[in-house]
Amino acid sequence: MSPLLASHYREILVGVGENPEREGLLDTPQRAAKAMQYLCNGYGMSLEDVTNGALFESQSDEMVIVSDIELYSLCEHHMLPFIGKAHVAYIPTGRVLGLSKVARVVDMFARRLQIQENLTRQIAQAIQQITDAAGVAVVIEARHMCMMMRGVEKQNSIMTSSVMLGAFRDSSTTRQEFLQLIGRR
Numbered sequence: 001m002s003p004l005l006a007s008h009y010r011e012i013l014v015g016v017g018e019n020p021e022r023e024g025l026l027d028t029p030q031r032a033a034k035a036m037q038y039l040c041n042g043y044g045m046s047l048e049d050v051t052n053g054a055l056f057e058s059q060s061d062e063m064v065i066v067s068d069i070e071l072y073s074l075c076e077h078h079m080l081p082f083i084g085k086a087h088v089a090y091i092p093t094g095r096v097l098g099l100s101k102v103a104r105v106v107d108m109f110a111r112r113l114q115i116q117e118n119l120t121r122q123i124a125q126a127i128q129q130i131t132d133a134a135g136v137a138v139v140i141e142a143r144h145m146c147m148m149m150r151g152v153e154k155q156n157s158i159m160t161s162s163v164m165l166g167a168f169r170d171s172s173t174t175r176q177e178f179l180q181l182i183g184r185r
């Protein structure tokens with residue numbers, strides 16, 4: 001736990017009109033610092049760490065889809081959560097990635113301050129880089145707390161973002177197959 005971050009949380013308590021000496025809040029700066037560091041632990045990770053060499057030779061050149069990967073991130077404008085799911089697909093060219101590693105790549109980028117569009121692109125580019133795939137597609141659907149709890153206060157809007165690389169960009173058939181398989185068409 002970072003003592004510097006904890007001391008800043010203590011200032012936040014004062015800033016919102018609280019008394020950091022009241023019993024219920026005594027450990028809050030340390031707890032909040034620890035929680036925030038966890039939510040931002042993607043900064044300390046590299047693709048090499050998260051994939052741990054789990055690439056396996058395979059002759060399959062059929063689309064692989066990992067759908068409904070739950071996702072918790074923080075928007076870089078308000079540092080409030082956005083919550084949703086990611087659907088990731090790629091077309092292998094001789095090597096497939098360990099299944100859990102796709103979700104680990106999503107988490108590595110989600111646990112940073114983000115906007116949804118950049119998060120979507122970073123995941124797609126990372127999967128492309130790791131697998132050298134013939135194509136990568138990522139769709140993210142999320143609800144933004146900064147739009148729900150405050151500001152415009154819309155409770156039901158969902159933001160959908162997508163990035164299509166390679167075959168998913170070039171071939172509408174491939175793209176349609178993916179969208180159909182994740183239930184978007």
Ligand SMILES: Nc1nc2c(ncn2[C@@H]2O[C@H](COP(=O)(O)OP(=O)(O)OP(=O)(O)O)[C@@H](O)[C@H]2O)c(=O)[nH]1
Nearest residue numbers: 075076077078114115116117144146147150151152
């Ligand atoms: N495109 C995009 N916008 C986002 C994302 N997360 C938050 N935002 C938006 O970032 C914008 C920041 O706008 P500002 O006008 O600078 O901030 P604000 O006064 O707090 O805006 P309101 O949220 O409208 O009250 C808002 O429209 C947010 O909805 C995201 O992931 N992608």
Ligand SMILES: [Zn+2]
Nearest residue numbers: 075077078146
């Ligand atoms: Zn926001």
